[in-house]
Amino acid sequence: MKGSILLLFACMAALAAAARADTGEQPKELVRKVQEYTQKATAMVKDAFSTLQESEVAQQARRWLSDNAELAKQQLAWLKQQLAELWKQTPAA
Known part of the structure; x- marks a missing residue:
């Protein structure tokens, strides 16, 4: 552009x-x-x-990005939770 x-x-x-x-x-x-x-x-x-x-295409693209951004946030939160649990289980040296 x-x-x-x-x-x-x-x-x-x-x-x-x-x-x-x-x-x-x-x-x-x-x-x-x-x-x-x-x-x-x-x-x-x-x-x-x-x-x-x-345009309809732009609106669909915004909805898709919004939906996938929320999914990415959820997956990141799950990953943080898993890492936190793993960190708690790791024995201290």
Whole structure:
């Protein structure tokens, strides 16, 4: 995901450089345009993440992780109990 964001910013920088070279605009106008592009891109990414989070697949994945995390906690507690009992049974030297 980070790679695609970096690619997006690189494309925006290239567009900004091309716009400045073509139009000879003032730097403030160029900065304004880049900020507008950035705001639009940010809105698109937020929408994509919202859609992904609300999808059935994402919900199933969260449930699976939650269930398996609880199982892992239970197994770890059992293992700690077994080790504690083993430690008590070990004779002192």
